[in-house]
Amino acid sequence: MRKILIVNPKGGSGKSTLSTHLASWFAWQEAKVMLGDLDRQHSSHHWLDLRPETLPQINRWEIGDDHIARPPKGCQVAVLDTPACFSGGKLKKVLKIVDHVIVPLLPSAFDLWASADFFEELAEMKAVRHENVQVGAVGMRVNSRTQAAHQLPEFLRKFDIPLITSIRDTQLYNQTIQRGMTLFDLPASKIERDQAEWQPLIDWVLKR
Numbered sequence: 001m002r003k004i005l006i007v008n009p010k011g012g013s014g015k016s017t018l019s020t021h022l023a024s025w026f027a028w029q030e031a032k033v034m035l036g037d038l039d040r041q042h043s044s045h046h047w048l049d050l051r052p053e054t055l056p057q058i059n060r061w062e063i064g065d066d067h068i069a070r071p072p073k074g075c076q077v078a079v080l081d082t083p084a085c086f087s088g089g090k091l092k093k094v095l096k097i098v099d100h101v102i103v104p105l106l107p108s109a110f111d112l113w114a115s116a117d118f119f120e121e122l123a124e125m126k127a128v129r130h131e132n133v134q135v136g137a138v139g140m141r142v143n144s145r146t147q148a149a150h151q152l153p154e155f156l157r158k159f160d161i162p163l164i165t166s167i168r169d170t171q172l173y174n175q176t177i178q179r180g181m182t183l184f185d186l187p188a189s190k191i192e193r194d195q196a197e198w199q200p201l202i203d204w205v206l207k208r
């Protein structure tokens, strides 16, 4: 079973977008997918409630933040969305049950500064030191023509964290999310470019 944690204590960095998209991609591969949501705003679970029944199914992973239950047996891929400010003891607990940690990052100075402390905290965690979990970052809403986009890999090098891929800024994300869908639920011809951006992340998850 693959257990994927999506985390960045900085609000609005793209955690729920990343969580719902990964869950949806694996559901299209006919995997038994569970989506957990530790956020009190329940963005991912709210999205799940809106998901049309005709689309590949994603199951709710009910998980309390005081007792982090492992995903149920039979689950093949578990994706866990987290709230802003998620760190410290809660992060430590969750790291015990996951094998991949993906950190979405916006290419803005404020976001990078806020994430620096988090990467330092993450590096100190036992699960990361012992390489029980694999950590990578994903650039979100990246315009490759901007200087900010080029700061991302440079920033991550300081923490020895790979930039797995960068996802462009497009309204398609908002348009699909509000219908309980993701870009992967659209016709392949509409998302060729986006599929190519997601592929390195999918390969990274599948590699381990």
Ligand SMILES: Nc1ncnc2c1ncn2[C@@H]1O[C@H](COP(=O)(O)OP(=O)(O)OP(=O)(O)O)[C@@H](O)[C@H]1O
Residues within 6 Å of the ligand: 010, 011, 012, 013, 014, 015, 016, 017, 018, 039, 043, 082, 083, 084, 140, 141, 142, 167, 168, 169, 170, 171, 173, 174, 177
């Ligand atoms: N690649 C993208 N292109 C355009 N809009 C995007 C993209 N990724 C995310 N967004 C939008 O950015 C906003 C924040 O994304 P999201 O809700 O996924 O962040 P979050 O980290 O889960 O936020 P929170 O910390 O509040 O839980 C949302 O409105 C989302 O639709």
Ligand SMILES: [Mg+2]
Residues within 6 Å of the ligand: 015, 016, 017, 039, 043, 081, 082, 083
């Ligand atoms: Mg969220």
